[in-house]
Amino acid sequence: xxxxxxxxxxxxxxxxxxxxxxxxxxxxxxxxxxxxxxxxxxxxxxxxxxxxxxxxxxxxxxxxxxxxxxxxxxxxxxxxxxxxxxxxxxxxxxxxxxxxxxxxxxxxxxxxxxxxxxxxxxxxxxxxxxxxxxxxxxxxxxxxxxxxxxxxxxxxxxxxxxxxxxxxxxxxxxxxxxxxxxxxxxxxxxxxxxxxxxxxxxxxxxxxxxxxxxxxxxxxxxxxxxxxxxxxxxxxxxxxxxxxxxxxxxxxx
Numbered sequence: 226x227x228x229x230x231x232x233x234x235x236x237x238x239x240x241x242x243x244x245x246x247x248x249x250x251x252x253x254x255x256x257x258x259x260x261x262x263x264x265x266x267x268x269x270x271x272x273x274x275x276x277x278x279x280x281x282x283x284x285x286x287x288x289x290x291x292x293x294x295x296x297x298x299x300x301x302x303x304x305x306x307x308x309x310x311x312x313x314x315x316x317x318x319x320x321x322x323x324x325x326x327x328x329x330x331x332x333x334x335x336x337x338x339x340x341x342x343x344x345x346x347x348x349x350x351x352x353x354x355x356x357x358x359x360x361x362x363x364x365x366x367x368x369x370x371x372x373x374x375x376x377x378x379x380x381x382x383x384x385x386x387x388x389x390x391x392x393x394x395x396x397x398x399x400x401x402x403x404x405x406x407x408x409x410x411x412x413x414x415x416x417x418x419x420x421x422x423x424x425x426x427x428x429x430x431x432x433x434x435x436x437x438x439x440x441x442x443x444x445x446x447x448x449x450x451x452x453x454x455x456x457x458x459x460x461x462x463x464x465x466x467x468x469x470x471x472x473x474x475x476x477x478x
Contacts, residue, residue: 254284255473256343257312261322261456262400266292272458275466281473286311288324290396299399301406305331309338317473319343322430322455323403330406333414341476342419343469346427346455350434351407412441419445420472424453424460 260266266285276283287293289307297303304327312318318339320328325347332342392400419442423435432449439447450468454460 253282254316255281255477256283256317256319258283258285259308259318259320259324259327260285260288260292261324261346261348262291264291268456268459271462272466272469275463276469279466279470281470283319288327290393290399296393296395298395298402300402301327301330305334309335312339314338315340317341317343317476319345319469320347321345321458322348325349326403326407326410329412329415330410332417332419333411336414336416339417342415342417343472344419344421344438345457345465346423346430346435346453347421347438348403348430349407349410349412350430350437351410352434412438413443415442416444418476420476421445421447422457422468422472423447423449424455424457425449425451426453426460427455429455 258269260269266287269285273283273285286308288304289295290297290299308318308327308331314337316339318328318341320326320343322345325344326349328339328342329344329347329349331338421435421439421442423430423432425432435447435449439445448468450457450461450464452461452464457465
């Protein structure tokens with residue numbers, strides 16, 4: 226075989242390998258996302274597209290009772306078991322708001338479950354006054370329509386979502402379970418390497434909660450973003466996609 230023929234053959238083999246790698250990567254999941262307290266993931270579309278264009282594949286998990294219909298009243302243990310089933314061992318996972326709460330609890334129970342944990346404006350810090358007021362309003366007010374606006378306001382303050390009056394009864398009870406679970410969350414048990422990304426304009430889980438989380442987690446990094454709100458995939462999708470791309474490339478080196 227001449228050197229020219231050998232070179233052509235090598236190029237042909239390299240192209241086949243490159244194509245095979247491309248096909249393999251197309252089905253690869255670089256990290257998993259658990260969204261927050263929302264009934265649609267449509268607002269995430271722009272960020273997910275920008276990540277995909279950057280060569281990063283994220284899998285959005287649909288949370289039962291929220292973006293996946295269910296009539297069940299969920300506990301934090303239910304959600305931990307669900308996340309454990311749907312995220313492979315050794316994966317990278319991101320939790321936004323209530324999604325962060327779920328992953329924090331899972332990692333406290335199973336510290337070796339994830340390779341890396343990314344918290345985006347996460348819930349999980351117990352602040353007795355805010356939660357107590359909300360739970361008391363829910364339990365005392367019941368269904369009188371003239372009182373609903375008061376509960377809606379508290380609901381929006383804690384979850385970033387609106388229209389409590391239209392929320393299914395099971396999810397109203399689920400929310401109370403989630404808020405109460407924060408009392409028992411032991412951050413010291415979350416030894417997973419954790420990256421905390423937080424918006425300085427977040428009024429739902431304010432920056433003081435990011436600082437408290439960082440101080441309690443034994444293996445964490447914290448970075449604030451000046452223009453992000455509680456939902457940076459809405460307020461700053463390009464900056465969020467860029468921040469995640471940089472972080473994922475850094476930790477996957």
